[in-house]
Amino acid sequence: MKAVRYLTLLWYVGRQMGWRYVLFRMGYWLQTKTGLLKLRFPKRATNHSFISIWEWRDHKPRFLFDTHKLNVRRNESLDSLEWRVLQIRAGRFRYFSSQWFEMADWHTNPITGYRYDVNEHWSQVNDFSVKAGDIKYVWEKSRFTFLYDLIRYDYHFWEDQSEMVFELMTDWIDKNPVNCGPNWKCSQEIALRVLNWTFALHYYRLSGTLNQALLDKILCSIYDQMRHVAGNIRFSEIAVRNNHILTEALGLFATGTIFPCFPTSGRWKKQGKHLFEREIVSQITSDGTYLQFSMNYHRLVVQLMTCGIRLAKLQHSPMCEGVYTRARASLTFLRTCQNDENGHLPNYGNNDGALFFPLTECSFRDFRPQLAALANVLGVDLGYQTGDWTEELLWLTGDRNADASTLEPTIKPLSVFEKGGYHVIRDSNTITFLRCGKYYSRPFQADNNHLDIWIDGRNILRDAGTWLYNADDESMRYFSGTSAHNTVMIDDFDQMQKQHRFIWTHWIKNAKGAAGISGDEFWIEAEFEGFRHVGKGIVHKRRVVKKVGQPHWTIEDRVLNVPRGMRIRQLWHPDKAFLRDFQISAVDECGEEIPMTVKKGWYSKVYGEKVECNALVFETAECYVQTVIKAY
Known part of the structure; x- marks a missing residue:
């Protein structure tokens, strides 16, 4: 009876997801069981100096923001930001925008107390263990979204945080051997971590804390992490195909763009941009709705589109028109569903608490920072006026677009x-x-x-x-x-x-x-x-x-x-x-x-x-x- 049940399930999955999906998953399972994934992703770290510290400081990549031209008004009265930074200094970190845990290592689930084996190859890590609990509680800290609090505190309070930022990054590198442990399990998590490190590395590009040895260590880790993403991207293309592949594609495009010193940068840049364009056009419908039927996941895609469109434009190689069309349609749909009083949308669909680039003091449920940033890139005015939500668009997209037009079509009754x-x-x-x-x-x-x-x-x-x-x-x-x-x-x-x-x-x-x-x-x-x-x-x-x-x-x-x-x-x-x-x-x-x-x-x-x-x-x-x- 058990065999019949599994065969019936296989038949339904094949009919619904496609037999390509089924065959790929079966092949991937075989690679896991036979140890082939261990051979494809060896426990070997890169030890190389890709660029000298002097070349790095002279290199001026076109990134999301220019430190010397940043037009964010400094505000030393941000008490909540100051409080969060004090927590980070004390070894306490925020999880899913609401919960705080004191966590010294990178591998322990703060809810269950379960600690993953740091030396186990990632392909052997069970990410749905009942004993371990939800692995997202381990991944959350390793995303490094807390870096945005440290960087914003540095900027608003004129207090250098580079030492703490680089100390946390190097500690992660030391405690997470290449292709080992839970933090190498998910390629999306890796790509997001690299995007966040890239933001911090660009902000502190001229910092006196950054020396040759430290630069080499961080760049080697970024290179190894993105090699993993590039080597495993077919899994997200075929077996997952949602916001995961979009994050990984943007990670490849951004890494290839910002770090031309890597030998594979040209290929990553081209592959990442192609995948990103293709998947945006495929995953977002012409009426602006998203294939995951989730407001929060749609917001993540809005954030990715903001960064992708902005980076590509800065490189004088804009995204295809289909990306712009889907981005505008997304704004119309999400703005239509948004209430004006607090920027909230229905808590509809899966919501895993993700907010990739938190660059304001707005609440997690407030979508105005993310929608406003994308709108600014597109030259669209959503009618938000000015508020706390504008800080994110200034970090990610430059000055407010003075020529922005009102959202067309106008939000209708x-x-x-x-x-x-x-x-x-x-x-x-x-x-x-x-x-x-x-x-x-x-x-x-x-x-x-x-x-x-x-x-x-x-x-x-x-x-x-x-x-x-x-x-x-x-x-x-x-x-x-x-x-x-x-x-x-x-x-x-x-x-x-x-x-x-x-x-x-x-x-x-x-x-x-x-x-x-x-x-x-x-x-x-x-x-x-x-x-x-x-x-x-x-x-x-x-x-x-x-x-x-x-x-x-x-x-x-x-x-x-x-x-x-x-x-x-x-x-x-x-x-x-x-x-x-x-x-x-x-x-x-x-x-x-x-x-x-x-x-x-x-x-x-x-x-x-x-x-x-x-x-x-x-x-x-x-x-x-x-x-x-x-x-x-």
Whole structure:
């Protein structure tokens, strides 16, 4: 039976992901088991002087910023920045923008206390060990995003941090032998680390702390790390193909551009730029939506596009027009979904807490710094005016673009992004957000017809978030499954069938939606065929009506072809004060009231943290539920 189950899963994966993917993964598994990956990625460090310290100081690469022309207004009153730097000096580091841990080494998970073997070849590291816990808690410190706090503190407070920056970098090099341990496991993590080191190395290019021996050590490590990325990039191209390949491609392009002293720089520069252009055009649809169906991952891609477009332009070799088109479309989509009060977007899709280049004091959920930086590169004005979010664009893109034009097309009251399946109503300080779409790439959450509602910057009906990527099965299923979203379940079944970790079968392939305005009402109608592991021809139809100028919504759910004896459950995940400020009630098709049940749910605002909260459920044996939500 076990063999039949695995063969069935293999058949579904092959049909959905493609047989090229299956064959590649099988071949990669064989390379791991036979030790071929150990031969391809030897434990051998480079020991070479690529460039003299004098040549390095005379070399003036066109980078994201020019230290001598940086137009960021210095501000010695940034108390929160000063506090974070004091924590770093004390050996405490921030994880996922919210949690702080005292961590002296680079290999210990601060949650479980598990320490990885630093001498084990990376191909033998188990990144989904139950005992070790979520490996992202090890990778987070080794990303070196804390360097931006040190550099910004150096700049704003006129206090040289080069000694600490280089001490941390060399300590990592000494404690992480080439191709050994968990921090060599993921090529995206390596590429991101190199991008962050490059930022720091450029800022301290003329520092007296930087001598020949130190420069040689850092450049040799960068070279070895990017050799690993280049040698393993086919894995991200075929087996992952999402924001990972984009990060790695940008890493190759940036390294090849900024470090021409490496013998492979020309090839890396050309390969990285080609891959980046190809994948941006492929992964972002023409309507600006992203293949991972995740707001936070889309933001990461926005950051990568900002740096990629800026670097290429500085080298007088601009990215292809397709990258510019997708970048502008991304701005339109994300700005449409963004509330004006605090810059937040729905916490929709997977959110692993990543924020690659934190260069402001804005909160993690505020997307204005990243969108403003990309907009500045493109010559677009998003209407943000001036605020804390502008610092990032000055670091990454130079001065504010005085010729920027208003975003075209203008953000509309009613928007439909057909390729992504997103429908957005913006009316009187409210945002009504619904997604109903088909999957043309690997889905991460079973959340079709999820409805997010915002009023005055407050997310009154929300997505439950992500929490962790390596947790117990029950929690993993909850956060990635239908039960963590404002939609409908049949009994306890998800819309698709959950398999191992990130694998879903019975992908939703038939979905459609429309939106409009009739009289004094906005409306969205969406439907999809799902629950194929439960029964044939099951269709969930949802109609949302929003009264113009009023905090009043009517939601009608109809589920067709529900198997006999099964019940439908309409789910809502409100904020803490929802029942105090809003009324919610439901009736069936005959007008009979459906009683509301308050059950235990979970909410994860940021990665790694979850809190218990209420989940509201309307359950019926019928196929129809009409729900009214309005303010008191």
